Amino acid sequence: MRKILLLVMITILTRISFGQGFEVVPLQDSYRGLIGETIKAPIRFKNTSEKTITLIIRKVDAQIGSTQKNFFCLDNNCLDQKNEDYILKVDAGQTINSFQVALEAGLVPAESTVRYVVYNKSHPAQIVEFVVNFSVEEKLEKQSLYTSRFIDLHDVYPNPVTDNAFVEYKMFNEQVKAKIIMHNLLGNPVGDYPLPFTENRVRIKVDELNAGIYFYTLYLDNEGVMTRKLIVKK
DSSP, X not given: OOOOOOEEEEEOSOOOOOTTSEEEEESOSOOOOOTTSEEEEEEXXXXXXXXXXXXXXXXXXXXXXXXXXXXXXXXXXXXOTTOOXXXXXXXXXOEEEEEEEEEEOOSSOEEEEEEEEEEETTEEEEEEEEEEEEEEOOOOOOOEEEEOSSEEEEOOBSSSBSSEEEEEEEESOTTSOEEEEEEOTTSOEEEEEEXXXXXXXXXXEOTTSOSEEEEEEEEETTXXXXXXXXXXXO
């Protein structure tokens, strides 16, 4: 099955570490996703000083598609795209891992670039610039992962995943109860996702899971019929 990649390449143009300043680093270099979804690119801020600092994260330029939007998120709480600045307080020695720059990928394929600067409010000369490049490709038809007279199930995407994965399916029998259960390597369940007859897609939330290898199993009337691997990255 040909998979569609939505790659979010984060390039840190300048990484500056001051004796009384901060560092900015990406959590990872690339992300998978599909057109029409919200893609979140995590950015990590580390206070290398011995006192609390206030960082200003400013969007200075955005070359994005007409159906796309971009914004800031912290702990999965996102601001309206009209906010050009984000104010972030970082305690001495603290590293913040929950900040993200996000893009609503829109409805059509597009190459998008957003440029940001980060500076210390008390010392504006302490500044870091970074660029996030989004490459959005068109979604192609998926092949079936599992097919029976009860259900047609597609593969989980994206895989690896950082926050949300999706499963597309079609139920053929309303009387059959279908669900997906996620397990960790020890076999302990970490998520239970019913597949309603009246819907055709379910979201699997992994943002609260630790990075690692998990398994998802399709159950039909409480009988496991198929198991596959899902990789969670942070």
